[in-house]
Amino acid sequence: MSHLSSTNTDLIARVRRIAGQVGAVERALEADASCAQVLHLVAGVRGAVNGLLDEIIADHLEAHVARAGLTDQQRHDGAEELLAVIRRYSK
Secondary structure, eight states: OGGGTTTHHHHHHHHHHHHHHHHHHHHHHHTTOOHHHHHHHHHHHHHHHHHHHHHHHHHHHHHHTSSTTOOHHHHHHHHHHHHHHHHHHHO
16 A cells, blocks of 8 residues: 555554554443443544544545556456455445
8 A cells, every 4th residue: 555655644543543543442332321321432433434534535536447548457447346345245
């Protein structure tokens, strides 16, 4: 993912925030928090992961599908990679 190197700092910061959110879920469970509180925390984690995925998908599209100068085969391969990820994620 060398094309992501320009945004790696931002992506790593997002991953660290997600890790913090997951830690909050763990602490809430350990503290016997209410179901509603745990659900809200988990929903926040899911939203954060979805946002991270969206950003990486957009970067992949720009670098491997829409970038000028790509061959038809490169575009096809980039689209196939993305489709495999989307299918896996949607299960």
